[in-house]
Amino acid sequence: MIIFLQWVIAAAYVLTAGMLVMKSRWPQMERAALGLACLGVLVHIGIVIARGLDSGQIPIITRYEDFTVDALSMASVWMLAQWRWPQLRRAGVLVLPIAAFVVVAALTYSRGVFPMSPALRTNWLIIHASLNSLAVGFATLALAVGLVLKKDSVYLLGRILSWVFLLWCGMVAAGSYWASIAWGRFWGWDPIECWSLGTIFVYAFVLHLRMKPQWCEGYRGRLIGVLPFSLMMFTTYGLVFVMRSVHGQYVFQ
């Protein structure tokens, strides 16, 4: 049932993206597209809540849960952002297919429930992981704004990148405080810690670069979000596969 629902969510997201593409020809499609996306997000929220109730713990421990929650974050951040700034609606053309891919990719991992190890039983996990998922959601939106939006709306890119930066910094700070009480050291230059700090530096670099007018406009200004986004994705999903990290001990593949 869950597998079927996750495929339904993915289909809803992809269909919405398709309808947003066709909006220019049939403007009335926009309302239907938003309704469909809203339905997808609601089912998605339902799946996450059901998973939490089923496992009796916060559903951000396994890879399956991590991917599912991150996909929800991508779709929800876009949903709320386009509600506040309607010009961001078009960004759904890219954000929603990415969210659909991630929610399906989640199914490639075990859906088994694993009890949390003692170190994970803390509210700091919820803060740390939620900030991570939110940052991923905002970063995906920033990527889409840069690549998909029309020139006159790209001004929002700087603001979204700033929120990504803040959320990621918050995630690192929360993780650092947690490490200090759990392991007795707030920073250990572990590969994931280094790459997370590297991601902060890249976002800081990009935000400083945007203060130069030639990097605010044109194709360079649009592509500016691609590098930090790639780095964030690799740090979040890829690094534990290629490097041994203390964080890897706590992630159930």
Next chain:
Amino acid sequence: MALQSVYKSAWRILASHTLALWLLGLMTLVILAAGTLPQSARLSPEEQAGWATEWETTASWLDTLGLSQIVGSSWFTVLCIVLLINITAGTLVSFSRKLAFLRGTLKPQYELHGSGELSEVPSFLGKKPENIGVTVRMGGVPGLFGLTLFHLGIAVIVLASFWRGAVDFSDYLELSEGEVFSGQPGKFQRLQAPSEPFNAILRLDRAEIEVRDGKYLGEYRAHFSYRFAGGSTKQAIVVSNHPLRLGDYELHPKQNFGYSAWFERLRADGTFSVLYIHFNVKAAEWEKSWVGQKEQMVHFDNTPLYYSMKLHNTKVPTFDLKVSQDSEVIFNGRLRPGDVVDLGTHQLLFRGMVPWMTFNLALDRGVTPIFIGFIITLLGFLLHLLFWPRRVEWTVTDEGWRVRAWVRRADVTFDEKWCSWCHQLGLKTE
């Protein structure tokens, strides 16, 4: 005069945005390299030796280039110091600009003047004076100093990191049930003495491991008795995320555990000491019977003995011991609790099997300023994002009126409102 211009140029470079970009780019590469390349601080001595043997040329090149220990190298410290100077100088320059923003001495981004009466002034521009005079409306002031606070927080973190590096201590130690610890350097993994006197004596009364579903670590509790010199004995339970505070030190449990073979070593002179031989056990094996195996060269009283050991976790634990010296087998047999082995220079009394746990003893005085730095940084950036500084100044004279506005460059909302107002007035805007 020439010296003054040198100072000015140096200051301009140190406070420059371009230098900030270069430093941020460089720091990114350096940090990613530190997270990717094998770092000696991160590898165990065995891993380091393996890496140096397997990748001999690469390892020697990394050593030569100073890339095998990036963090902690002098060039990394220099990079951090330059970054700190750049942040401080840049913040001071921008702070003076922000004060000028507050005073309205900067060139305004928006300006409009006219004569005669204005039918209606939109609310985002505040109130125009009724009579001749000047009114100033300030909004979003916290946002004006958000980035200043953010950079101040970064400076606090960097400075606290430098200070912390000089005062901190952190090392792992393994304690078996019933073992007493009073800060002896021999117990630490790196065999180093604590940087500050460790004034407590603690005893691990009970090591409690609970396994869930037969293979997952459920609970991990260490029951301690401890006391400080001249103080009374106290009890505490240490679990994950709840370290035991011992004066300036903190004792953190690490999820690494197993069983120890427990011996008493009796010397010929009648003295004896306790000896624990640790065997790692995984959570999945904790409640099952297993056999732990270990081979080790041991130096007792300068006599090298080769120990080949097997600990059987059965109802009554047994210990297979084979001891050789210079290829000659001194002892080979199975021990049960209470059995004694005579190894010539000393005797070993096998007492049984007890659980052990790993802990981290840490002294980290710099950590509080670092977290204060984190809070300042995050708060500063949040203020920057939530508050949009705007200064609107109306001047009414006999000849007419003038409105000037100072806003943040990316304040698109203000721009839209301004353009819309100008449009209402029948003016064209660019």
